[in-house]
Amino acid sequence: MASANRCSYTFEEYKESAEWLLAHTDKRPELVIICGSGLGTLAEQLEDKTSFKYQDIPHFPLSTVPGHEGRLVFGKLSGKQCVCMQGRFHFYEGYPMSKVTFPIRVFHLIGVKTLIVTNAAGGINRSFNVGDIMLIKDHLNIAGLSGQNPLCGQNDERFGVRFPCMSDAYDKQLLSLALEIAKEMNYSSFIHQGVYCMLAGPTYETIAECCMLNTLGADAVGMSTIPEVIVARHCGLRVFGLSLITNKVVMDYGTHEKANHEEVLQTCKLRAKDLQAFITKLVSKVD
Ligand SMILES: O=P(O)(O)O[C@@H]1C[C@H](O)[C@@H](CO)O1
Numbered sequence: 544m545a546s547a548n549r550c551s552y553t554f555e556e557y558k559e560s561a562e563w564l565l566a567h568t569d570k571r572p573e574l575v576i577i578c579g580s581g582l583g584t585l586a587e588q589l590e591d592k593t594s595f596k597y598q599d600i601p602h603f604p605l606s607t608v609p610g611h612e613g614r615l616v617f618g619k620l621s622g623k624q625c626v627c628m629q630g631r632f633h634f635y636e637g638y639p640m641s642k643v644t645f646p647i648r649v650f651h652l653i654g655v656k657t658l659i660v661t662n663a664a665g666g667i668n669r670s671f672n673v674g675d676i677m678l679i680k681d682h683l684n685i686a687g688l689s690g691q692n693p694l695c696g697q698n699d700e701r702f703g704v705r706f707p708c709m710s711d712a713y714d715k716q717l718l719s720l721a722l723e724i725a726k727e728m729n730y731s732s733f734i735h736q737g738v739y740c741m742l743a744g745p746t747y748e749t750i751a752e753c754c755m756l757n758t759l760g761a762d763a764v765g766m767s768t769i770p771e772v773i774v775a776r777h778c779g780l781r782v783f784g785l786s787l788i789t790n791k792v793v794m795d796y797g798t799h800e801k802a803n804h805e806e807v808l809q810t811c812k813l814r815a816k817d818l819q820a821f822i823t824k825l826v827s828k829v830d
Pocket residue numbers: 578579580581608631633661662663664744765766767768803804807
């Protein structure tokens with residue numbers, strides 16, 4: 544386990560990838576948006592786009608999950624230069640945490656200052672409905688608690704400190720800005736704040752696991768985001784995260800409902816426009 548989890552990229556490899564991007568576009572984004580499962584259509588909103596397939600970028604892993612295109616899209620959103628990851632890498636795809644988080648350090652090296660991260664997640668909080676949006680105020684890193692933290696291994700001080708703080712992982716200013724925007728847009732009835740919990744996946748949770756996560760204080764559960772957030776905070780990026788609640792997790796032995804990826808993608812389709820409008824507004828107000 545330790546060897547799969549070591550930092551398997553050298554500083555020079557991150558740099559090669561960054562330099563390749565800087566040489567292939569004159570766009571210099573300050574903001575990156577990671578599009579979760581089924582949420583990649585956000586990238587289509589960018590103006591004056593330049594796209595790169597992951598397979599063409601040195602050292603980039605490949606997306607293998609339906610709903611994840613596998614492209615970096617550079618362009619303007621709300622007049623700001625952004626880059627969108629249309630497809631991300633998950634630990635359950637068999638990638639070590641260093642691969643899952645590889646792009647984050649590349650973004651840091653090309654000058655990105657802010658990360659907006661999105662995901663599809665199962666709702667644990669009983670007051671959440673399918674299609675609601677949860678602004679992430681904190682996380683429960685279950686994969687990390689069981690030894691799969693992306694910062695395990697030798698620390699490279701050029702990126703950050705050995706023991707980074709995570710009590711301020713999600714930027715409070717961006718969170719309150721998002722809450723203001725939710726009010727302005729009349730979205731408050733379906734926007735909440737909460738704690739996101741990451742499990743390794745790819746299995747969805749058992750009923751007992753969902754009950755346990757509920758007891759632990761998780762409001763939503765997914766299979767991504769936290770490794771990216773940790774590596775982003777380590778190298779000093781500001782982070783804003785949100786989950787689209789694509790299904791309600793099953794916490795009752797009397798039901799026949801079952802989590803499935805088709806429902807996840809279907810909910811994303813239904814909410815894609817609202818989510819895009821929300822993020823577009825947020826980006827317009829990020830300083
Ligand atoms: O990339 P995200 O976290 O949005 O994807 C979620 C977690 C799994 O990859 C998938 C399960 O349906 O959706």
